[in-house]
Amino acid sequence: MAQLPPQTIQRDPQLFYWILFPITVVMVLTGILRHYATVLMASPPKKVEQPALKEQRSLMHGVAVRSNFHVLTAPSFKARREFLTTAFESGAYLKDPERRGQPPANPMTDPGAMDGMMGMMKNNMAMMVPNTLIMSWINTFFSGFVILKLPFPITIKFKSMLQAGVATKEMDPRWMSSISWYFLCYFGLQFVFNFLLGSDNAASQMAQQMQGMAPQAPNMFGPGVDADKQFQAEAENLAVIKHYSVLDDVEQRLLEGIKTR
Amino acid sequence: MTSSLLRPPGHLSPATALQLSQQAPIIIKNSPGAVTASALSSLFSAPETPELWTIYENLLLSCLRTGDEESAHLCLGRLVNRFGDDNERVMALIGLMKEADAKDDATLEVVLKEYEALLQENPTNIPIVKRRVALLRSIGRISDAVTALTGLLDFSPTDSEAWSELSDIYFSQGLYSQAIFALEEVLVLQPNAWNIYARIGELLLMSVKSGSGDQNDSAKQLGEALKRFCRSIELCDDYLRGYYGLKLTTTQLLNDPPKPSKQAESDGLAPPNLSTLQKLDGLATEKLGEITRRFTAGEKGWQGYEEAEIVAAKELLEKSSSTTVR
Amino acid sequence: MTWFSKSTTTFGFLLLAHACYSAYEHSALQSHRAASLSSLSATTQQAAASSSLPLDISLETIVATVIITLGLVLNTTKLRPIQWRVWAGQIERAGEEGARNSSGEVDKDFVGNPFKLLESRPGFVDIRKQRKEFAEWVKQQ
Numbered sequence: 001m002a003q004l005p006p007q008t009i010q011r012d013p014q015l016f017y018w019i020l021f022p023i024t025v026v027m028v029l030t031g032i033l034r035h036y037a038t039v040l041m042a043s044p045p046k047k048v049e050q051p052a053l054k055e056q057r058s059l060m061h062g063v064a065v066r067s068n069f070h071v072l073t074a075p076s077f078k079a080r081r082e083f084l085t086t087a088f089e090s091g092a093y094l095k096d097p098e099r100r101g102q103p104p105a106n107p108m109t110d111p112g113a114m115d116g117m118m119g120m121m122k123n124n125m126a127m128m129v130p131n132t133l134i135m136s137w138i139n140t141f142f143s144g145f146v147i148l149k150l151p152f153p154i155t156i157k158f159k160s161m162l163q164a165g166v167a168t169k170e171m172d173p174r175w176m177s178s179i180s181w182y183f184l185c186y187f188g189l190q191f192v193f194n195f196l197l198g199s200d201n202a203a204s205q206m207a208q209q210m211q212g213m214a215p216q217a218p219n220m221f222g223p224g225v226d227a228d229k230q231f232q233a234e235a236e237n238l239a240v241i242k243h244y245s246v247l248d249d250v251e252q253r254l255l256e257g258i259k260t261r
Numbered sequence: 262m263t264s265s266l267l268r269p270p271g272h273l274s275p276a277t278a279l280q281l282s283q284q285a286p287i288i289i290k291n292s293p294g295a296v297t298a299s300a301l302s303s304l305f306s307a308p309e310t311p312e313l314w315t316i317y318e319n320l321l322l323s324c325l326r327t328g329d330e331e332s333a334h335l336c337l338g339r340l341v342n343r344f345g346d347d348n349e350r351v352m353a354l355i356g357l358m359k360e361a362d363a364k365d366d367a368t369l370e371v372v373l374k375e376y377e378a379l380l381q382e383n384p385t386n387i388p389i390v391k392r393r394v395a396l397l398r399s400i401g402r403i404s405d406a407v408t409a410l411t412g413l414l415d416f417s418p419t420d421s422e423a424w425s426e427l428s429d430i431y432f433s434q435g436l437y438s439q440a441i442f443a444l445e446e447v448l449v450l451q452p453n454a455w456n457i458y459a460r461i462g463e464l465l466l467m468s469v470k471s472g473s474g475d476q477n478d479s480a481k482q483l484g485e486a487l488k489r490f491c492r493s494i495e496l497c498d499d500y501l502r503g504y505y506g507l508k509l510t511t512t513q514l515l516n517d518p519p520k521p522s523k524q525a526e527s528d529g530l531a532p533p534n535l536s537t538l539q540k541l542d543g544l545a546t547e548k549l550g551e552i553t554r555r556f557t558a559g560e561k562g563w564q565g566y567e568e569a570e571i572v573a574a575k576e577l578l579e580k581s582s583s584t585t586v587r
Numbered sequence: 588m589t590w591f592s593k594s595t596t597t598f599g600f601l602l603l604a605h606a607c608y609s610a611y612e613h614s615a616l617q618s619h620r621a622a623s624l625s626s627l628s629a630t631t632q633q634a635a636a637s638s639s640l641p642l643d644i645s646l647e648t649i650v651a652t653v654i655i656t657l658g659l660v661l662n663t664t665k666l667r668p669i670q671w672r673v674w675a676g677q678i679e680r681a682g683e684e685g686a687r688n689s690s691g692e693v694d695k696d697f698v699g700n701p702f703k704l705l706e707s708r709p710g711f712v713d714i715r716k717q718r719k720e721f722a723e724w725v726k727q728q
Contacts, residue, residue, distance in 0.1 A: 050384045054416035061418040061449075068452040073485060074528050076445055247488040251533050254491045255540055278721065322709070326717045353710075361714045391710040399713045425705045447705060454702035455675055498676025565682025 007172045009146065019178055020147050023138065027185040030130045031193050041122050051095045055227055058093035062234045070246045077243050088235035091228055135182065139165075142178040150174045281323040285332035288320060289339075314340065321354060325361045333358065352379065353388035360396060369400055387417065391426075398430060406430060421450040425457075428464075437468035455496040455503070462489035462506045469513070481525035484532040486510050487541070501570050504548045508577060511542035546581065549574050589662065596658030602651035609644045675700075 048056075062084055069077050091097050143165050152174075154162075159173040166177045176184075317336045324333035337358055344351050359372045376393040379386060390413045397406035410427050414420065428443035444461050448454065465486035469479045487510045493503035514532050525531040532538065555563040556571050668674040678700050 047383065048385060050416050053385050057417045057419045064419065064449050068449050071448040071452045072445055073530060076442070245529065246492055247485070248529055250488050250491040250495060251537055251541055254495055255537070255544065257495065279725075322712065322714075325714055326721050328718060328721070357712070357714055361718060363715075388710060395711040395713055398711075399715055421705060422708050422710050426708050426711045429708075451702060451705065453671060454705060456700065456702050457705060460706070496672055496675055497679055498672050499680050500676065501679065562681045565678070565680050 007175075009149075009175065011146070015145065015147050019142050019145055020181065023142070023178065023182055024185060026134060026137075027182070027189060028192060028196075030134060031189055032196065034126055034130060035193065035197050037126050038123060041126065049095075055093055055095045058087075059227070059230060059234060062088060062231075062238065066234070066237050066241065069241055070244060073245055073247060074243055077245075081238050081241070085235040085238050088231040088238075091231065093231065094228060131186070135179075138179055138182050145178045146171075146175045147178050147181060148176050150176065278323050278326050281320070282327040282329045282332065285320050285324050285329060285336075288316065289332060289335050314343065318350075318354065321358075325358065330362070333361075349386050349388045352386070353392050356389065356392045360392075360399075366400065369396065372396065373400075385416070387413065387420070391423065394426065403430065403434065418446075419450060421447045424450070432464060435471070437464055437471070440464055441468075453496060455493045455500060458489050458493035458496065459500070459502045459506055462486045462493065462503075462510070465489065466506065466510060466513070478522075480519040480522045480532060481528065481530045483510060483514055483519060484525055484530040487514070487532060488530065491541075499548065499552060501549070501552055501566055501574060504545045504552070505570070505574055505577065507541060508545035508549060508581070511538055511545060512581060514538055515542060546578065549578055553578070592658050592661035594658075595661065596655055599651050599653075599655035599658055602647060602654060606644055606647040606651055609647070610640060613640065613644065 065080055065084060072080065087093060146163075146166060150162075154173050156173055159171075161183075162173055162176045162180045163171065164177055164183070165179040166175075317340055321333050321336040321340070324330070324336065337354060340351050340354060346352065346355065356372060356376060359375075360369065363369045363372060373393065373396055376389055376396065379389050380393065390409065394406050394410045394413070397403075397409060407427070407430055410423060410430070413423055414427065417423070424443045424446040428440040428447070431437075431440035431443060441461055441464050444457055444464065447457050448461070451457065463486075465482045469482050469486070487507070490503050490507040490510060494500050494507065497503065515535075515538055519532075521531065533541075552563070552566065553571055553575050556566055668677060682699070
């Protein structure tokens with residue numbers, strides 16, 4: 001196989017100082033800026049009102065009784081079943097009992113749901129706005145510059161990735177354009193940020209931990225779910241349980257288990 | 262030994278607590294005081310770990326217990342620095358500190374008023390609700406404590422710790438059936454907690470011994486106690502407390518068999534027949550003997566038991582063997 | 588036991604390194620010979636036939652991999668119980684001793700009996716009573 005002579009392109013060393021270096025620095029700085037912007041914009045977790053909390057936890061309690069009924073003896077299970085089914089069916093645990101039977105509120109008008117959506121919007125904006133700005137900045141000022149050469153050979157497939165914005169067919173894929181350098185920074189700087197800012201979400205996780213192990217089940221209680229229907233379904237589930245207990249014949253199991261061991 | 266600092270120190274012996282709190286100044290000096298969120302300084306300081314804050318919290322409890330106020334204040338100060346004094350858990354710790362500092366009942370009343378003010382503001386502040394219950398119980402207003410606790414359980418019935426505390430309060434008042442009800446709730450939430458099974462068994466046994474309830478009840482209660490102890494052993498091999506309770510129950514059932522009752526039969530809680538009882542009794546005796554023997558011989562891997570429990574088990578074994586000889 | 592597993596692993600790595608070196612030498616030799624043969628304008632068939640790796644080098648590589656794996660498997664710590672009652676029994680019986688890893692330190696995530704919390708209840712701690720009890724204990728000492 002005939003070896004092609006390696007391509008040589010004469011580059012101005014000033015390219016390094018005026019393009020490669022600025023792009024990198026700007027990327028790092030925006031990353032840090034974005035981190036602090038999200039920290040500042042993050043709204044504190046909304047306080048759950050007592051009735052809402054009661055509604056959630058009561059339903060979870062019902063689920064716990066249904067799934068762990070076997071730890072109870074028959075009479076105490078029966079008593080709990082009767083109590084819980086009546087309470088569930090009468091809607092004693094509902095957040096606002098007078099709204100029973102009405103269709104669930106439109107999530108767009110519910111202020112609680114709007115809050116969550118606004119939070120998501122804010123995060124997305126914090127991601128998108130700087131990226132659009134930087135990208136257009138690079139496109140206006142540095143489009144078409146070839147700024148560095150990778151120190152290792154690379155196959156032709158990488159050409160479209162590394163030479164975005166440079167329409168030269170014959171050029172070795174080892175050469176890299178400025179816009180590609182931007183993309184490389186965009187995807188590859190995660191570890192630099194981890195190093196600079198501490199493991200990215202460390203702060204938020206720790207705060208959550210200190211909040212206590214409040215079991216959150218957001219899917220079950222999302223906006224637009226009719227809690228009354230859930231309670232009715234749970235009451236039905238409780239009513240159809242055929243009760244047995246782990247205490248039935250436990251002494252026989254124990255004696256046999258010890259023998260076989 | 263920092264690993265024991267990762268666990269809440271409530272159940273530790275006074276000696277261990279003293280040892281921990283004596284380490285406190287060293288630990289405080291060696292750990293970072295505040296983990297800053299700024300980029301530059303985080304480059305040069307140790308990374309923040311969740312363990313650090315758990316250690317501070319537990320150290321705070323140990324120091325308060327042993328009366329090392331200075332270290333306790335330092336720990337609390339760091340927690341406040343990190344999480345702010347509006348964090349619910351930190352608020353509870355601040356309250357705890359005030360309770361410990363209080364010299365007389367009037368100060369305690371002030372602390373109680375503060376708790377109530379906090380709860381006015383945010384009735385779902387669960388750590389503060391718990392502190393209030395503990396304080397009410399501590400100053401002897403048991404019925405108020407029960408009311409507050411049932412209020413908490415009304416809006417948060419999935420809190421197993423609170424159910425367990427409720428059971429303990431009822432037990433201290435001699436209300437066995439209520440205490441057992443609360444413990445059953447704990448089991449519903451934590452279906453594999455072997456110590457809770459044993460605890461229910463103990464409560465049933467005590468309620469029979471105390472003589473509350475009629476003769477019909479005692480067959481059922483002893484039967485259930487037996488089954489609860491068996492279940493605790495089934496969940497945990499070589500569980501000293503479970504075998505101890507099993508031995509007590511079988512002895513009671515063998516020496517003084519209660520009248521068989523229809524209700525116990527229909528609930529499936531009747532005590533088993535004589536041969537099964539004797540087998541269970543033999544099993545419990547054998548296992549208790551094995552555990553005490555291996556513990557006193559200092560065998561490796563058998564040293565996790567409490568000294569006091571082993572002594573009690575030995576006494577029980579000696580008592581039962583002397584009665585059989587006679 | 589650890590010295591045995593460690594020496595096994597080391598031996599395996601040595602063997603693997605040797606196999607790699609042999610393969611490299613072999614290929615270098617082949618290309619050299621092919622170059623010299625082609626310069627002599629001989630048939631290239633012979634070179635192609637002998638360009639595959641000799642059997643002993645492949646065998647050595649496989650054996651080395653197996654030995655390394657064996658050494659690593661032997662070096663693992665004792666497996667933890669997966670049955671609930673055995674695990675719980677170990678906690679009760681051995682306490683902290685049961686959770687020591689090979690270097691003799693208690694595991695970081697060891698919590699003892701996780702349900703002990705239900706009986707000690709840190710959220711409801713009665714600090715005044717604890718202080719009193721502690722003061723009495725100190726007096727007794």
